[in-house]
Amino acid sequence: MTTVIKGARPYGEGDPVDVLVEDGVITAIGAVAVPEDAEIVEANGQVLLPGFVDLHTHLREPGREDTETIDSGSAAAALGGYTAVFAMANTDPVADNAVIVDHVWRRGQEVGLVDVHPVGAVTVGLKGEKLAELGTMANSQARVKVFSDDGLCVADPLLMRRALEYSTALDVVIAQHAEEPRLTVGAQAHEGERAARLGYTGWPAAAEESIVARDCLLALHANARLHVCHVSTSGTADVLRWAKDRGTKVSAEVTPHHLLLTDERLATYDPVNKVNPPLRTESDAEKLRAALAEGVIDCVATDHAPHAVQDKDTEWSAARPGMLGLQTALSIVAETMVRTGLLDWRGVARVMSERPAEIGNLADQGRPIEVGEPANLTLVDPDAEWTVRGAELASIAANTPYEGMRLPGVVTATLLRGRLTARDGKVC
Numbered sequence: 185m186t187t188v189i190k191g192a193r194p195y196g197e198g199d200p201v202d203v204l205v206e207d208g209v210i211t212a213i214g215a216v217a218v219p220e221d222a223e224i225v226e227a228n229g230q231v232l233l234p235g236f237v238d239l240h241t242h243l244r245e246p247g248r249e250d251t252e253t254i255d256s257g258s259a260a261a262a263l264g265g266y267t268a269v270f271a272m273a274n275t276d277p278v279a280d281n282a283v284i285v286d287h288v289w290r291r292g293q294e295v296g297l298v299d300v301h302p303v304g305a306v307t308v309g310l311k312g313e314k315l316a317e318l319g320t321m322a323n324s325q326a327r328v329k330v331f332s333d334d335g336l337c338v339a340d341p342l343l344m345r346r347a348l349e350y351s352t353a354l355d356v357v358i359a360q361h362a363e364e365p366r367l368t369v370g371a372q373a374h375e376g377e378r379a380a381r382l383g384y385t386g387w388p389a390a391a392e393e394s395i396v397a398r399d400c401l402l403a404l405h406a407n408a409r410l411h412v413c414h415v416s417t418s419g420t421a422d423v424l425r426w427a428k429d430r431g432t433k434v435s436a437e438v439t440p441h442h443l444l445l446t447d448e449r450l451a452t453y454d455p456v457n458k459v460n461p462p463l464r465t466e467s468d469a470e471k472l473r474a475a476l477a478e479g480v481i482d483c484v485a486t487d488h489a490p491h492a493v494q495d496k497d498t499e500w501s502a503a504r505p506g507m508l509g510l511q512t513a514l515s516i517v518a519e520t521m522v523r524t525g526l527l528d529w530r531g532v533a534r535v536m537s538e539r540p541a542e543i544g545n546l547a548d549q550g551r552p553i554e555v556g557e558p559a560n561l562t563l564v565d566p567d568a569e570w571t572v573r574g575a576e577l578a579s580i581a582a583n584t585p586y587e588g589m590r591l592p593g594v595v596t597a598t599l600l601r602g603r604l605t606a607r608d609g610k611v612c
């Protein structure tokens with residue numbers, strides 16, 4: 185199997201080069217003599233990046249296949265430029281044992297569009313009462329590397345401490361959904377002026393920041409690795425900066441929607457904008473962008489959260505939180521980080537591929553675009569624009585907050601181990 189990407193600019197730098205891919209590996213970069221049987225991808229000077237890695241995806245299989253499956257979610261991922269995704273454990277049944285995680289891993293490999301790495305639950309049934317069998321999942325066929333109760337916080341500090349302690353022996357990472365539940369009872373939107381005006385119960389910034397501070401201290405004392413899911417406040421970025429300065433092994437992600445959208449959207453009353461943690465203020469979004477550029481926040485993760493119409497298209501208080509993200513992530517990063525000059529394309533490779541691969545402990549992802557490296561690659565047309573239509577996205581659900589928006593940056597091809605998984609907006 186041979187593919188030649190003709191005239192691409194790795195990391196958007198330098199003159200266009202040809203990239204020869206044979207049997208899943210990059211075998212030549214430069215002016216390449218095209219072998220006869222080769223598949224040719226005309227890049228026309230587009231930006232070539234390592235395939236994106238999403239540390240935070242909800243694929244809803246098993247349990248809610250009416251909203252997303254490993255099949256449909258893998259298609260969305262490939263079209264979005266992803267070559268690996270981590271599928272969260274809050275399925276039904278919960279991915280808290282080897283049977284479920286192995287099913288998710290195997291199904292992902294059968295579909296073959298993206299590596300689907302299951303996230304294992306930290307606690308049995310996400311109940312926050314007793315630890316799940318982390319070791320069994322880590323040593324299963326799926327080789328679980330990330331554990332999280334995402335959707336819910338591991339709120340009990342003793343349980344969180346134990347999980348962090350166990351994680352060191354297994355060389356895995358605990359990813360925390362930082363939300364002190366006592367501070368968010370009945371919460372509907374960011375606690376601030378806008379929620380107050382509309383009469384929504386607030387979700388205070390301190391509910392996130394207090395858990396992040398607590399967990400950073402627990403991780404530091406346990407010498408364990410902690411990953412903070414969907415950072416949403418500027419205060420959390422300050423806590424992370426402080427913790428990193430002290431040598432805490434903490435990493436963090438920000439979602440595209442927290443980089444772009446704010447609680448100004450509340451005024452629409454449209455529950456498509458309801459998400460957990462909630463959309464915050466303009467000042468938060470601005471500081472999150474700066475923290476991502478600076479490296480205090482390590483990476484972008486989508487928190488792709490498909491929901492059925494009947495669970496989403498209701499009055500605000502009844503709607504489930506969450507929004508689609510896989511197919512729009514690159515464009516939102518292009519809009520908020522590249523157009524603003526905060527990141528160049530090498531920086532995009534860092535936050536969407538290299539750092540997430542390191543955090544998720546994937547040896548074959550987020551690799552440099554060099555001879556001898558695995559051909560997990562994404563080609564991006566930086567000058568093209570597209571208009572988002574939820575109904576046209578590959579996900580079964582259509583709950584995108586970007587409906588009708590014109591966005592920069594189009595993924596034109598994705599290669600997984602040298603095989604084209606998406607090309608010109610179509611799954612291969």
Ligand SMILES: NC(=O)N[C@@H](CC(=O)O)C(=O)O
Nearest residue numbers: 242334335459460489505506
């Ligand atoms: N982000 C969300 O609003 N929802 C997620 C859960 C989560 O990430 O907390 C979901 O599973 O729907």
Ligand SMILES: [Zn+2]
Nearest residue numbers: 334335361413
């Ligand atoms: Zn969460």
Ligand SMILES: [Zn+2]
Nearest residue numbers: 272334335487
């Ligand atoms: Zn999530």
